[in-house]
Amino acid sequence: MSSSQVSSAIHQQVKQAREASLVLANLDNFHKNKILHKLAEALRENSVVILAENARDMTEAGTMLERGKLSVSARNRVLLNHAKIEQMAQNCESVAALQDPSGKIIQATRLDEGLDLYRVSCPIGVILVIFESRPDVVIQISALALKSGNAVILKGGKEAQNSNSVLAGIIRDTLAKSDNALENAVSLAESRDEVAQLVKMSAELDLIIPRGSKELIQHIHKNAEVPVLGHADGLCHVYLDQAADEAKSIEVTLDAKLDYPAVCNAAETLLVHQKYPNQWLAEILRKMQEAGVELRVCRETRKRLERFPELKLTTAIEEDWTMEYTDLIISVKSVKSAEDAVIHINHFGSKHTETIVTENSQLAEWFMNMVDAAGVFWNASTRFADGFRYGLGAEIGVSTSKTHARGPVGLEGLVIYKYKLYGNGQGVGRYGHGKRDFLHEEIT
Amino acid sequence: MSSSQVSSAIHQQVKQAREASLVLANLDNFHKNKILHKLAEALRENSVVILAENARDMTEAGTMLERGKLSVSARNRVLLNHAKIEQMAQNCESVAALQDPSGKIIQATRLDEGLDLYRVSCPIGVILVIFESRPDVVIQISALALKSGNAVILKGGKEAQNSNSVLAGIIRDTLAKSDNALENAVSLAESRDEVAQLVKMSAELDLIIPRGSKELIQHIHKNAEVPVLGHADGLCHVYLDQAADEAKSIEVTLDAKLDYPAVCNAAETLLVHQKYPNQWLAEILRKMQEAGVELRVCRETRKRLERFPELKLTTAIEEDWTMEYTDLIISVKSVKSAEDAVIHINHFGSKHTETIVTENSQLAEWFMNMVDAAGVFWNASTRFADGFRYGLGAEIGVSTSKTHARGPVGLEGLVIYKYKLYGNGQGVGRYGHGKRDFLHEEIT
Numbered sequence: 004m005s006s007s008q009v010s011s012a013i014h015q016q017v018k019q020a021r022e023a024s025l026v027l028a029n030l031d032n033f034h035k036n037k038i039l040h041k042l043a044e045a046l047r048e049n050s051v052v053i054l055a056e057n058a059r060d061m062t063e064a065g066t067m068l069e070r071g072k073l074s075v076s077a078r079n080r081v082l083l084n085h086a087k088i089e090q091m092a093q094n095c096e097s098v099a100a101l102q103d104p105s106g107k108i109i110q111a112t113r114l115d116e117g118l119d120l121y122r123v124s125c126p127i128g129v130i131l132v133i134f135e136s137r138p139d140v141v142i143q144i145s146a147l148a149l150k151s152g153n154a155v156i157l158k159g160g161k162e163a164q165n166s167n168s169v170l171a172g173i174i175r176d177t178l179a180k181s182d183n184a185l186e187n188a189v190s191l192a193e194s195r196d197e198v199a200q201l202v203k204m205s206a207e208l209d210l211i212i213p214r215g216s217k218e219l220i221q222h223i224h225k226n227a228e229v230p231v232l233g234h235a236d237g238l239c240h241v242y243l244d245q246a247a248d249e250a251k252s253i254e255v256t257l258d259a260k261l262d263y264p265a266v267c268n269a270a271e272t273l274l275v276h277q278k279y280p281n282q283w284l285a286e287i288l289r290k291m292q293e294a295g296v297e298l299r300v301c302r303e304t305r306k307r308l309e310r311f312p313e314l315k316l317t318t319a320i321e322e323d324w325t326m327e328y329t330d331l332i333i334s335v336k337s338v339k340s341a342e343d344a345v346i347h348i349n350h351f352g353s354k355h356t357e358t359i360v361t362e363n364s365q366l367a368e369w370f371m372n373m374v375d376a377a378g379v380f381w382n383a384s385t386r387f388a389d390g391f392r393y394g395l396g397a398e399i400g401v402s403t404s405k406t407h408a409r410g411p412v413g414l415e416g417l418v419i420y421k422y423k424l425y426g427n428g429q430g431v432g433r434y435g436h437g438k439r440d441f442l443h444e445e446i447t
Numbered sequence: 448m449s450s451s452q453v454s455s456a457i458h459q460q461v462k463q464a465r466e467a468s469l470v471l472a473n474l475d476n477f478h479k480n481k482i483l484h485k486l487a488e489a490l491r492e493n494s495v496v497i498l499a500e501n502a503r504d505m506t507e508a509g510t511m512l513e514r515g516k517l518s519v520s521a522r523n524r525v526l527l528n529h530a531k532i533e534q535m536a537q538n539c540e541s542v543a544a545l546q547d548p549s550g551k552i553i554q555a556t557r558l559d560e561g562l563d564l565y566r567v568s569c570p571i572g573v574i575l576v577i578f579e580s581r582p583d584v585v586i587q588i589s590a591l592a593l594k595s596g597n598a599v600i601l602k603g604g605k606e607a608q609n610s611n612s613v614l615a616g617i618i619r620d621t622l623a624k625s626d627n628a629l630e631n632a633v634s635l636a637e638s639r640d641e642v643a644q645l646v647k648m649s650a651e652l653d654l655i656i657p658r659g660s661k662e663l664i665q666h667i668h669k670n671a672e673v674p675v676l677g678h679a680d681g682l683c684h685v686y687l688d689q690a691a692d693e694a695k696s697i698e699v700t701l702d703a704k705l706d707y708p709a710v711c712n713a714a715e716t717l718l719v720h721q722k723y724p725n726q727w728l729a730e731i732l733r734k735m736q737e738a739g740v741e742l743r744v745c746r747e748t749r750k751r752l753e754r755f756p757e758l759k760l761t762t763a764i765e766e767d768w769t770m771e772y773t774d775l776i777i778s779v780k781s782v783k784s785a786e787d788a789v790i791h792i793n794h795f796g797s798k799h800t801e802t803i804v805t806e807n808s809q810l811a812e813w814f815m816n817m818v819d820a821a822g823v824f825w826n827a828s829t830r831f832a833d834g835f836r837y838g839l840g841a842e843i844g845v846s847t848s849k850t851h852a853r854g855p856v857g858l859e860g861l862v863i864y865k866y867k868l869y870g871n872g873q874g875v876g877r878y879g880h881g882k883r884d885f886l887h888e889e890i891t
Contacts, residue, residue, distance in 0.1 A: 026792065029816045114839045118827065127849045128819065150570060205668060209849045224649060225672055230850045251872025259873020351467065360872070371867050372473045377573065383562065383870025392875065393564060393866070394556045394887035405571045405653045406674045407851040410866050422837070422854045423815050426827025428695025428804070430702020431836065442839035 016156065018208045019187035020129045021227040024154035026040050026184045028126045032103035034181070035150055039099035042149075042177045043092040046142070047181075049173055051086045055058040057171040058137065064162050073162055075260060080136035082162045089169075091142040094397075098146040101396045104414040105152045111446035115439065116425035119446060124418045126152030128209040129202050132193070132399075133158045133217040133223065138166035141259050145174050145189045147399050151417035156201065156208075158192040158266070202227040212400055217327075232412065234403035236353035237267025238327045239385040244361035245278035251382050252279075252360050256287050258384035259358065261294050265329050266357050268388040268399060272324060273335045274344045275304065285311040288335070296331045303337035324351045341366055345373045352376060354403045358387040377403055377410035457644050460600065461605040461651045461846060463598045464573045468598035472570045476547040478625070479594055483543035486593075487536035488878035493617055494532045500613040501527040501582065508606050517606055524580035525607045535586040535614075538841075545840045548858040549596045553889035561871035561881065563890060568862045570596035570655040575636070575645050576843075577602045577667065578833050579659040582610035589618050589633045591843050595861035600652075602636040606834045636870065646671040656844055661771075675728045676856065678847035681711025681795035682771045683829040686788040686807035686814070689722035690745045695826050696723075696804045700731050702828035703802065705738050711845060712832040713801050717767060717779045718788045719748065729755040729784070732779070740775045743767050747781035785810055796820060798847045798852075799834040821847055822852035 027035075039391040046053070064081050067073035110122040130153050134140045141157055147350060149154035159167040163192055171191045179186040192198055201208060205228040213223040213233050220235040241256050259270035275284055288298055292314060300308070308314055323334040324347070338344045340360075348357050356378035359370040371379040378388040390398025395413030403410050408416035433439050448858040471479075490497070508525050511517035513641040571774040574762060580585045585601055592599035603611040611676040615635045636642055645652060649672040657667040657677050664679040685700050703714035719728055730754055732742055736758060738797050744752070752758055767778040770792070782788045784802075792801050800822035808825075815823040822832040834842025839857030846852050852860035877883050 021793075025788045025819060026818060028819075112813075114831070114836065114838065116832075138687050228669055230674060230848060232850070248872060254872050254874045254876075255870075262874060262876050349465075366453050371865075373469060374470060375472075376865065378866045378868065380868040381870060382872050383868050384874040386875040387562075387868055387870075387873075388866070389875075392558065392878070394558065394883060394885065404674060404713070405674070405863050407863075409863050419851075419853050421815075421820065422822045422832070423826050424822065424824040424831055426699075426825060428692060428698050428705060428826050429831075430828040431830040431833075432698075432702050432706050434836070441836060441838065 009150055010200060011249060012208070013197055016187075016190055017129060017201070017204060018379045018416040020154040020190060021207065022155055023185055024126065024128050024152075024183065024355065027149070027154060028105070028152045028186045030152065031369075032058045035103070035152070036099040037294075038149060038177060038185075039095045040179050042142075042146070042174060042180070043095040045087055045173050046095070046179050047361060053166070053169055054083060055083075055089055056132075056165040057081070058399050060116075060163050067162060072195065072199045077136050077162065078404075081138065081139060083166060087139055091139050094139075095146045096145055096397050098150050098397055101150060101414060103150070109420055113442050113444040113446050114371070114424075115434075115442050118429055119425045121423045121425070123423055125421050127417060127419050129154045129156065130210045130212060130417070131156045131158065131198075131208055131212070132211045133198060133215065133219065134162060135160040135219070138163040138170060138439075140214070141167050141170040141174070143397075143410070144170075144399065147397055147414060147417060149188065151414050154188040155416055156190055156192050158198050159425060167374070168236070168238045169253065189342070199226070205229050206437045214300055224328045230407070232400065232404065232407060232416065233354070234267060234355060234401050236327050236403065237269070237401075238325070238351065238353040239268060239270050240272045240274055240344075240348050240352060240358070241270045241385065242274040242338075242341070242348070242357070243276060243279045243284070244341060244358045244359060244363065244366065245276040246363040246366065247279060247360040248282050248362055248382075250278075252283060253287055253290070255358060255360050255382060256383050257290055259386055260291060260333055261298060264331055267327075269329065269383050270385050271326065273327050274338050274339070274347060275335060276344070277303070277339055281307045281310070284308070285314060288314055290424060291333060294331070296333055298333060298335060300335040301337055302396060304335045307337060325348070326405070327353070341370060349373075349375050351418050356380065356385040358385050377401075449634060453891050454644060457641055460631075460636075460649070461635055461645070461648060463632060463660040464598040464600055464652065464717065467629055467632035467831065468570065468572050468596075470626065471598060471632045472591070472596045474596065476765055479547070479596070480543040482593060482621060482625050482629075483539045483590060483673040485584075485625070486590070486618060487539040489617050490532055490539070492585050494529060496527075496612070497532055497557050497617075498527060498529075500609040501525070503609045504607050510551045511606060512646075516882060521580050523607065523832055525610065527582060527610060531781045533796070535583050538587055539581075539590045542594050542841055545594060545858060547594070553864055557886050557888040557890050558868075559873070559878075559886050562873055563869045565867045565869070566864050567867055569865050571863050573598045573600065573651070573862060574654045574656060574861070575602065575642075575652055575673070577642060577655070577657045577659065577663065579604040580607060580613060582607040584658070584755045584831070585611050585614040586618070587597065587841075588843065591841055591858060597861055598632040598861040599637050600634055602642050602652055605802070611654050628728065637798070642792075646673060658844055674851070676846050676848065676860065677849060678711060678797070678799060678845050680771050681713070681773075681799045681845075682716070682769070682795065683712060683769050683800045684716045684718055684788075684796060684802070685829065686718040686782075686801070686803045687715045687723045687728070688719060688785060688786070688803060688807065688810065689720040690810065692721060692806055693724075693727050696727060699736070699804050699826060699828050700801060701734055703778055703830055704735060704740060706828070706830045708791055711773075712773075712829050713773065714829050715772055715778065716768065716795070717777055718782050719779060720785070720788070720790060721747070721781050721783055725754070728752070729758060731759055735777060740774070740777055742777060742779065744779040745781055748779045751781060768885045783813060789814060793819050795815075798846070798849070800824065800829040802827060802829050807875070821845075
């Protein structure tokens, strides 16, 4: 295909997605849930064909692995089986069970007798989601998009293209069976070229959610003319204050580093007040070392730990404070005060999740106010930063941007609002100096 | 200055704004209001020096006008006088009187005994506002930024540079007198080069609000790597349904076109149902014509109005449906149905404000749901789309984007939220299969 053919095909796809989004936006919760339940059924019924397509991907992934073009973990993420298909089906059912985020009256104001203003939540419209490897993301995202009333264009990784394609086909069939006008509410973008064009279509596309590598997300941020929701980094800190409790320090720090080091809400840097007991610090680091963690410490920390020769310490360099290891490595820095900890965090942190361990409640409150991050925790592991743990029901991603939605983003992040004004034939010319005044009363 | 010098000066400015923003974010409402009242006083006390600096701009603006580099209306917008300074002072006082949008608990969830999650509104951080001509915008934006707890970098037009500079100086002095650490919460960007660099600083800047010409806003959207809040177009429609009331049709349509044709919420296109009485349509257009409006009608409309030779009609071309005239021109199109009106609006509209005139309440509700716009009105003029009229108290701008804030944006659009988690030393390792379950209870 020539580039202009690609371009016109994409415009057609986005236009169809837009049309479907307008129909979907006005489906009530009952009908949206019915589709989600039908989708769960369809997934179970089509498990054989899903697994067959997945097997094709796995063969291809094996070849890519041999050629060094895919990592073992990336290949493993492509794999589907009966249990995973059942999980996908259950995912649809649990999204159906969530509250409809759309159509809620957020605010109601009587501007005048017979002139009522309502601010009502509504879907955003057409969303592009870019993701890697795991084909079950197709179902997860589509279910959230349907429930919130948005059309979605999905771009998955090449390594799962057959799986993604069969899953998207099942969703589109289910939509079409409910209403032909809904079929295009979910579609796949095929190529990188297509994505490169989509991210520039600010008039046609409403939001981009990139999920995947830091490089991918940074690339999208740099090139997109459409709003982007997501996070590139998760450089989270644990600050152990001089007034910290020993048991709390240990559980919070070890959990934050060890529970799942490969993810964005794991801790990367430990900040330790100079008066925090060295004995306790040594105990925490010894446990980390036993769990296989490499300890990169500042000079001051090394000095504090001289009496603990069993600890294998390497000296941290400046770059360690900027590194999201997502691995069994931790950097440790001594700080003179909570102020210094906050300055370090606000300078090096990724605005994701930051925690203080202290028994000083006033200091904790101050820390939580002064630290500029989506999540600010007191005596709790950074790993709690997660849509399921927060009780959001489902998560479309985690946002470190500071507009629209921040932190773990659930269905609520997929809606915006519109103002509905119910009048009686009024023009603004009736109001103003020497004329009528506005009431601006809340409607209850 | 070399470009690297410019660059390092800007980084310094943004860094200082960030530092000030963190202090400002934690000022309580009482202290923020105190600063706003002091600022009002300072404006009144410094009126002589403000007017002197403004006089320098007016002299320069006169020269620019002679050379054709500035329009008469742009020059007039630069002019300040005692009444306008008093208005600015009152603006500070009225912003002080508004509710603090920051620090509100939006949601509170008990994740477990001793593990409480609060979603609390907080300032966005550092905002760049770009505007043209009117120096009073410096005070208006700064007052809203202070009240919401955000630091702001302002870039005004060259034609008002001395006025902008003296006003920013007064704000900075007032801030410094309250607390030295606050001085840099407001600063001016001096050059276009500076703006070109600022819009790329996604790690340092949180939001850009461009106000001004369509070209300026489109340029920012295209080049920014930082989220942008604003609107480029205001192409609003009035749809007269077959079930419309005569008096309501007349008031809504005339008000929407004539009350203030130069602004974004004025109507540009009138859509008329084929069964809407021709007599009424002719009456509306006659009144428009008398007010100096040029009438550009579709062929079908021309046919409908054959019996009204007093109407001077020109034939609309395709481009008329895409034009934001912001002038005494209206395009008129006959449509076969409300569906056709909605299709036209969703295709050509700018997602700003759209209104239907009808006595059919079911159809009105359907229209308001199906039309994809920030404001959807029933029997009311599009001109009501305004922060003051909506009762928002103050307006930072109007957004046609579909994330973060939509429609007229008040103080609420200048805040986001952070999640505060109050724990007791927990790690996530305590929860899961065969372990503790989350409670996820609403805290009331």
